[in-house]
Amino acid sequence: MLIESLVIVLAYLMGSLSGALIVSKIMKLPDPRTQGSGNPGATNILRHGGKKAAIFTLCFDVLKGLCAVLVAKLVTNSDILLAGVTLAVFLGHLYPIFFELRGGKGVATAFGALIMLVWPVSLALLITWLTMLLLFRYSSLAAILTAILTPVYMFWLNGLWEYVFMSFILSTLLIWRHRSNIHNLLLLKNAKATKNQ
Secondary structure, three states, X not given: OHHHHHHHHHHHHHHOOOHHHHHHHHOOOOOHHHOOOOOOOHHHHHHHXXXXXXXXXXXXXXXXXXXXXXXXXXXXXXXXXHHHHHHHHHHHHHOOHHHXXXXXXXXXXXXXXXXXXXXXXXHHHHHHHHHHHHHHOOHHHHHHHHHHHHHHHHHHHOOOHHHHHHHHHHHHHHHHHOHHHHHHHHHHHHHHHHHHO
């Protein structure tokens, strides 16, 4: 029980290492929480820090999710614990203890964790996100639609109730973290509808 608890705590601490904030400090960029959308993530970093900083941020956040589940798999084969670790590293990104609990939306970290947990699900999510991005041209909309499908893919491609339940929580939190994007997308839709009248 002690080892399991330590693994959960370690996963949360790993998630709390914000790629956007660390990359910004190293590259002497402004705090992304004070720029653009205010989100410490790769998309916002791209807007004010450039492609190089965004790629570093994306890779960092994906890898921390992947590494957290990898470490857990080295010490346990418990599906409940692995599901818990996936949520812990994700929550660490959303509410990082090292950065005043002001984290990002968690898309990259969740994706990284799912690569190591159930790779067919992560592949389906990647294909869905890319398809939605090409169709609608909005990264946030692609992320929201992909989040909605996460528990569906988990049920279809894996079926373990521990993972399906975990992915439902993860999906709900992802959508909640995108609530400002949802609001902006609705405003944009209404503006286009008014323009076409």
